[in-house]
Amino acid sequence: MESALQATAAKPARPSTLRLNLAAIGVLVRRDLKRFFRQRSRVAGALVQPLIFWLVIGGGLAGSFRMPGAGDVGYIQYFYPGIIVLVVLFTSIFTTMSVIEDRQGGFLQAVLVSPASRTSIVLGKTLGGVLVAMVQAAVFLALAPFAGFSLRAVDWPLVAAVLVATSVALSSLGFALAWWLNSTQGYHVVMSVLLIPLWVLSGAMFPASGARGGIGALMKWNPVAYGVAGLRRGLYGARFGELSSTGLGSSAALELLVVTAFAIVAVAAAARLCARRR
């Protein structure tokens, strides 16, 4: 029997650079999905925490505060789109924080010395994070009727488009931060001073219209707010104007445009950082 490790007489043609890049993206995605489904605790953790937030914070605040402009919308319902974005944010943080160790003593090292370009490494890692986030978000979306949303009224294409764009943006932002900081402690700091505030100031917990002074203005500049607004609009579907007007007073097109631009900028920033060699 001829051993496969033996040298072959005729060298086969080398695969093209494009194929090698696509292969690396595929490898990184496969790896993230395998890891995700193998680590049950991670699946649970990323879902249970937002669920507790939703029920405890949502339920706790529901009776105490009435929101101006929120009409008859209960807080549990108001909070729901924000919680789905939180699921996406947590997933992005989990999948990209691992980049720090992975780069110094893990599988990512092998990808870095492979023929793949740094951009395809960013794309593979982002796409992996997005798919994992979409699985988690889908599970959470099944709870929409408990928040008072009608699954039939939901504008699913808008919901999907907003979630994918937001998730691409947050995953690649997470990757860029992890790559740039290159320290787990540093990442934790940035998580609490940048990533979590981005979510708090996204209209997830309170509408911009009711926020005092600078906070409301800050929220208008927060790209994540457009994701939350677009998701909220999509969840109400055709009944958006009738049941809620707590968006940014914008249109679905503007919301999609902002989150898409955010996603493109974040991917570009991550690719640029990753391509830099010390």
Next chain:
Amino acid sequence: MSFLRIEGLHRRFGERVALDGLTVEVARGETFGVLGPNGAGKSTAFQILAGMLAADGGRILLDGAPVDPARDPQLRARLGVVFQQPSLDGKLTGRENLQLGASLYCVPRAIARRRIDDALDLFELADRADEPAERYSGGMRRRLELARVLLHEPELLVMDEPSSGLDQASLRRFWAQLGELRKRRSLTILVTTHQPEEAEQCDRLAVIDRGRVIAEGTPEELRARVGGDVITVEAEAPDEIARAIAETFALAPRVVDGRILVEAPRAHELIPRLVERFPSGRLRAVGMRPPSLADVFVKLTGRALAQEAN
């Protein structure tokens, strides 16, 4: 013409000079070792060669043509890189790690399957192939990484301290299997190490210190630089004893890590005279051994290669 030539490689990190004109030449099919203590610049050279780090100066030639691993994906496809910390995913099984490794280089599925089975056999991992790699021992992980790196049949294997964290038995097994592989197909290997035992496995060596090559040759040639055998003396006051040995016998003893090392052409004749020279109790132990590559490094630099290697 050499297969790989690293020419005048320079790299500094702030004030610290990591590589100071490193030049080595490796012939096709050769196992070439870069031996030096921690901080000598080995890992910096490795990272530049793997395309992970930029050089400040110098060049790399492969088959006579200048190459830039950082910018040339087709060149990286010809390299196999083994890291000091194995680049494995512990949550995935050994086989899955191999499958992903093959996919990364677009090895066709049927060929990959065959090569993976062969590699699992050669590296004695077949019976644990479907367990998560995090349950493997250090030696097994190292072998799994080597197996993965070879799946795309690289022409040049670059290894950074592959023995780090391995015991002597695992190290011998690793090199035995690599030797087995080299019998089957031609492979050029560049390996960095600070372990004399590992350096012994190489066809040729460059001894480096402070970012430059200070000696080069086969392990035998390098050992021949130490005149004769090495006498080791342990004593309460090593510096004082060393001075006395130098005066009495006109030799040049060195104190390394609290131990006196004396190179001597006719060591067996010297030992009795040495023991008689000092009153009883002054010397704790006297030994003699053929020179090792660690002694060569001491001879060249006056310093030890590594604490544990002495």
